[in-house]
Amino acid sequence: MCRWLAYAGEPLQPSLVILDAQHSLVAQALDSPLGAETVNGDGFGFGWYPVGSTEGSLPSIYHSVEPAWNDENLREITDAVESPLFFSHVRAAGGPPIQRTNCHPFRYLNWLFMHNGVINGFRELKRDLTFAVDRSLYPHILGTTDSEVLFHLGLTFGLLEDPIAGMRKAVQFVEEIGAAHGIEHPMQGTVALADGATIWAFRYSTEGRSRTLFHSVDVPTLQEMYPDVPRLKLFGENARVVVSEPLNDLPGAFLEVPESSVAVLGPDGNHYEPFMAGAMPA
Template sequence: MCRWLAYSGEPLRTSAVLLDAKHSLVAQSLDSPLGAETVNGDGFGIGWYPPGAVAGSIPAVFHSTEPAWNDENVRELARAVESPLFFSHVRAAAGPPIQRTNCHPFRWENWLFMHNGFLSEFAKVKRELTFAIDPSLYPHVTGTTDSEVLFHLALTNGLVDDPVAALRATVDLVERVGRDHGIMFPMQGTVAVADGATIWALRYSTQGRSRTLFHSADIPTLREMYPDAERLSEFGEHAHVVVSEPLNDLPGVFIEVPESTIAILDRDGYHHEPFRSAA
């Protein structure tokens, strides 16, 4: 459906992974070998926290409906922005129209959210799921995607206080409502959420056949593995990325996140937490 990338670590010029990597996110927008669709040309988005941001800092966002590979603004922005934590997303629309309000990442206060996947037969469950959003949050839903509804349901279910529990409660709701409407596999996808300090990345589908998700190995480990790789000098000791598919083909650089798992990335690195057993 889409491709996305999340970075956390020392402040990094976003072009290092959005443009300059062998299989960068912009390259994936035109050629995505592991994606459900090879081309992801229905919009681009980036959300970033400024260097020196403190807890609760509001991220900036930029959205474009142009294909990422053909948008000069994307290249100008990526070479200018430096950030310690940023999200970026290239979209392959699967029904909802191509418009800026449907581009990821979505933002609410200091939170960013993006999604690769879908809620099956969303038209059947849209009304019930949308009405389950807290009334105080409902005015902030400005687009028409299932992903934005998913984000606001997670906020409704306590994302700010406990992201893992909120994501579980949200998926429970999606699956219950879906099955009430005769949908066999209601939930599909990978989700990334950040509060400015931590990234939570979920890989889950009701069917147990989720979209791909990987994260990078630690930079000190990679420098030991590839001592002659000059490109690694661009990254600090705490630099990590979580990606829909690897940014290069070097063995050991990217580690697949298991099915039905939340990968949590903070200053200390990654740890994985089981989400639930695949249905």
């Protein structure tokens, strides 16, 4: 449905991965070999935290309904800023209209959220799901996508205190409502969350055949594997990206996030955690 990228590490010009990588996010917007749709040209978004950001830092966002490859401001902004943690997303609209309020990432306080996938049967489930959002959060839903409703369900179910438990309860609720309406596989997709210091990247679907999701190998290992690739010297030793599909063709540079797992990229390192019951991290 879409493609997305999340970066954490030493402050970096976002254009290095969003625009300039071999298979950059903008390149994936034009031609996505692993995506459900080849072209993702129905708007895009970029969200970034300031240099020195920590948990609780407020991010900035830029959204446009232009195709990412056709927006000069994206180049201007991603060349001009440096950020230790940023999100970017290119959209293939699956029903909800093409408008800025439907572009990811979504923001609430210090949190960023983006999603690639779909709540199947959302038209039938929308009323029950939306009415379950906490009354205080409801006015913050500005668009019409299933993704934004899922984010606010996560907030309703405690995402601010425990991101993994909050998203787990939100997805379980989607599946419960879907089952009540006869939807066979309600949840599909990958989700990224950040609070200013940590990224949580979820891969899950009810049917166990989720959208693709990868994370990069640590930079020191990559530099040892490919000492003659000068581009790798642009990245600090703590740099890591999570992406819908790999940014280059270097064998071993990207690892697939396991089904029903969460990749956690934080100040203390990176690891997997199981998402739903029975999931075993690699």
